Amino acid sequence: MAMNAGEIEDMIKAAIPDATVTIRDLAGDGDHFAAEVVSESFRGKTRVQQHQMVYDALQGNMGDALHALALQTSAPQ
Numbered sequence: 001m002a003m004n005a006g007e008i009e010d011m012i013k014a015a016i017p018d019a020t021v022t023i024r025d026l027a028g029d030g031d032h033f034a035a036e037v038v039s040e041s042f043r044g045k046t047r048v049q050q051h052q053m054v055y056d057a058l059q060g061n062m063g064d065a066l067h068a069l070a071l072q073t074s075a076p077q
Helices: 005-015 047-057
Strands: 020-025 032-038 068-074
Touching: 005 020, 005 032, 005 047, 032 047, 047 068
Parallel strands: 032 068
Antiparallel strands: 020 032
């Protein structure tokens, strides 16, 4: 079963409470999303580490209920 944008945002915010999360449904099919996640907890971490934090927040749904996620992460400016 596909996930919706609200579920994705809730899961990320539960794992990274200070995150500002913006989710877009890229294809209108509930399977292909873009996410922008900004969090102070990303400061000093590599892009790979930041993305891993988001993937961990999705609790194994990546590649299953969530087919594709174009991910942008950063620390606040």
